[in-house]
Amino acid sequence: MKNKIFFVLSLLFGLLFINAGLNKFFYYMPMPANLPEKMQKAMAAFTEIGWIMPLTGAVEVLGGLLIIIPKTRALGAIMILPVMVGILLTNIVQDTSGLPFAAVLFIILISIMLQNKEKYSPLFK
Template identity: 60%
Template sequence: MKEKILFVISLLFGLMFINSGLNKFFNYMPIPKNLPESMMKLMGAFMEINWLMPLIAVAEIIGGVLFIIPKFRALGAIIIFPVTVGVLLTHIIYAPSGLPIALVLLGIEIWVIIENREKYLPMIK
């Protein structure tokens, strides 16, 4: 039962990041009108660094796909972890209204990392 719940949550988590990554390339989701001014400035600064958003998008897409596949979930979690931390920090500093979903994403990420901890041990030995 635990494996089925983890798979469904991982599927939703992975699809969310795949969608976010694809949106960075194709811009099919509109930007909310009520974003704080500081958040708009931050996004503008990110867009000035030409390579940053494509890099984040590729990490989100690859990490999201790997996160869905049980065999590669541990690798997907490591790829997506810096992005998740960035999302969390962005919402803590610039847009606290998105903090609950950022905390849920971080919780899922930590759960998957803990479930796969034995796969990470060779990296730290």
């Protein structure tokens, strides 16, 4: 039962990141109308740079796909980690309204990483 719940959490987490990554290429989800001014300026800066959003989108799509597949879940989690840290810090510094959702996603990511901790042990030797 625990493995099924963990698989469903990983599947939903991966699908969420695939969706977010694809949106950075196809822009099918509109920006919220009530976005704070600080966030609007930050998003405008990211879009102005030009290469950050496609790079982040590619990492989110690839990481989300890898997280869905049990054999590659550890690699996907390590790919998504910097993106997730950025999401969490943005929600802490810029606008705290999305912080509960970001915190839940971060906890899910950490639990995925803890589930696969034996695969990370060579990194720390």
